Amino acid sequence: MPPISRRQFIKGTSSSAALCAVLSTGSRILHANPLGLPIGCETWPVRAMIAKDFRSTLKMLAAAGFQSIELCSPVGYADSGFAGLSKFKGSEIRGIIHDEGLTCVSSHFSIDELRKNQDDRIAWAKDLGLTQMIIPSLDGPKSPTLDDVKRAADEYNRIGERAASAGIVQGLHNEDFELTKVDGKRTYDLLFQLLNPKFVKFQFQVSTISEGYDATQYFTKYPGRFISMHVQGWSAKTRKIVPVGEGTLEWNKIFTAAKTGGIKNYFVEMDLPLMKASVPYLRRLQVG
Secondary structure (H helix, E strand, O other): OOOOOHHHHHOOOOOHHHHHHHHOOOOOOOOOOHHHOOOEEEOHHHHHHHHHOHHHHHHHHHHOOOOEEEEEOOOOOHHHOOHHHHHOOHHHHHHHHHHOOOEEEEEEOOHHHHHHHHHHHHHHHHHHOOOEEEEOOOOOOOOOOHHHHHHHHHHHHHHHHHHHHOOOEEEEOOOHHHHOEEOOEEHHHHHHHHOOOOOEEEEEEHHHHHHOOOHHHHHHHOOOOEEEEEEOEEEOOOOEEEOEOEEOOOHHHHHHHHHHHOOOEEEEOOOHHHHHHHHHHHHHOOOO
């Protein structure tokens, strides 16, 4: 089974009827329990809705019980439903988000947009009030050499250093290139050796358990190297994404290890009905 990226595990899984059910269902917003962190969600799964009506989408997410969101850049994700946000200044987007009772400190950016004009993207991030700028992948080759990995890491170290000088933490997600191997070694593990912890943190995709990347193991193995995680439930029996709290993942262990890893926030990222179904469990989950 190939790596499950956000595009793969979210694409085409929700029916219009299920979406309508979510839109028509409101729920009280309570304090999140795990680690005392807000219940966050990634906006990629609702990109089509954002393209139609940003404010209404936020209102729906807040009613579903989410307290924070992670955006996707209207520049790097213009062809994925976020282009419409470019009509707003960063401060205007921040105001809309706050008006709907949500917060936002993180967004995904493509590495290409940072290569082309990082200063502009940092300025937008600061205007929006972000403290984290995350890229989904370093976009290296599918069958990299060690030199390929070193070149990618050197470039991202430079990007991370520039962001750090502006008070922004640069983060790396683990999809595609990061899940390759070099001479039998995981590229992901090589990147922990090559990326400067002063300038680069990591965002863990929990669903990569499908490829043997265990969140608890990585948080424990690399203490303090992480800043956030994308959260999905997973059933080892069916090999399918499920709501958080269902399936075979041990969430108490994951969140406990997340403290060691350095996690500052987390974002549920699945098909919309599954995200909504995850909220009650997260509200109840108690992690010291």
